Amino acid sequence: MTEFPEGAPCWADAMFSDLEGAKRFYGDVLGWTFGESASEYGQYTQAYQDGKAVAAVVPPMPGAEGHSAWCLYFASPDAAATAEKVKAAGGEVVMEPMRVGDFGTMALAKEPSGAAFGIWQPGQHKGFEKHGEPGAYAWAEVFTRDADAVDAFLPKVFPYTAQRMENDQVDFKVFSVGGKENPVLGRMTMDDQFPADLPSYINVYFSVDDCDATIKKAVDHGAVLRFGPMDSPFGRFAAISDPQGADFSIIDMTTTTGMMPPMSDA
Known part of the structure; x- marks a missing residue:
């Protein structure tokens, strides 16, 4: 699949205290199916629409229970460089760039008024496998x-x-x-x-x-x-x-x- 251009939204995920409840809700409402939870990545679970990866759900990190929210990731050829741009432009890097196995490198940030977003430097995982279609x-x-x-x-x-x-x-x-x-x-x-x-x-x-x-x-x-x-x-x-x-x-x-x-x- 073609990689997303720099700055394009390329992925979305959300943390849920009740992961099974989230899977039932989005499965019924948006028609998603779910892959196996990856225990080595905190039970990160990809969602699929017609067999194409469209999003992911994951249990909350310790201390973040009860704060479910969708996070949008923007494509970057260099997550570390983008994180530095965030800081220089007056934003905040909440989580410094971190390698996620062979899948890619992620970081979490906030723009100056406080909206949170992710940065994704792709490896094996390029991002959305379909978008702009029902369920994606x-x-x-x-x-x-x-x-x-x-x-x-x-x-x-x-x-x-x-x-x-x-x-x-x-x-x-x-x-x-x-x-x-x-x-x-x-x-x-x-x-x-x-x-x-x-x-x-x-x-x-x-x-x-x-x-x-x-x-x-x-x-x-x-x-x-x-x-x-x-x-x-x-x-x-x-x-x-x-x-x-x-x-x-x-x-x-x-x-x-x-x-x-x-x-x-x-």
């Missing part, structure tokens, strides 16, 4: 109250160019690699409609073939609908908290409404 990763956005800090940080760490959505209702930017025809990440400014105590975070979207039916499945399995469903030019989407509190979004990219908003260089 589709898109991600940084939600923050300090847009200026995020906007300054991201292009210093990854080779991004940016465009701003021309919309008076929201402050939204799109970051691309290799030209504006290859958008890889959004940035949304949180306004007073968001809970005041909600910290910055990266919202991961998984593609589905029916947004409303997936919401029903998720809620029937104990999830909480946080937002939506809502129609947009990008697809019909909704935000959900799974039964263990991990937030994610779903989007049916085949059901679109309205015109694509104009974008300007930023």
Whole structure:
């Protein structure tokens, strides 16, 4: 499989205290199956859609119980160099680069407003084996109250160019690699409609073939609908908290409404 370009989202995983419960939930809601847990890597368990690797679940590290969250990883040809860029740009490296067997090298970091993300330098494991299809990763956005800090940080760490959505209702930017025809990440400014105590975070979207039916499945399995469903030019989407509190979004990219908003260089 072709490696992901530097700065492109390439993998996602989440920690769950109830690993079997997470497997049941995502298996039923997103159609995932799961491989064998790797005991030498803390029971890290890959998820598959139609036999293709799409994500992973893992038990929490000691002291991190009860803090389920999805973590998005960005591709890097040199995790150590990217970690240094994070520090130089005002971010924080939470976990220094660490070799994970022959699979690759990972690091964990935070951008200046506090949203956590991963860095992945591929070895044998390149990342998502499918994306943009039902049951697989589709898109991600940084939600923050300090847009200026995020906007300054991201292009210093990854080779991004940016465009701003021309919309008076929201402050939204799109970051691309290799030209504006290859958008890889959004940035949304949180306004007073968001809970005041909600910290910055990266919202991961998984593609589905029916947004409303997936919401029903998720809620029937104990999830909480946080937002939506809502129609947009990008697809019909909704935000959900799974039964263990991990937030994610779903989007049916085949059901679109309205015109694509104009974008300007930023």
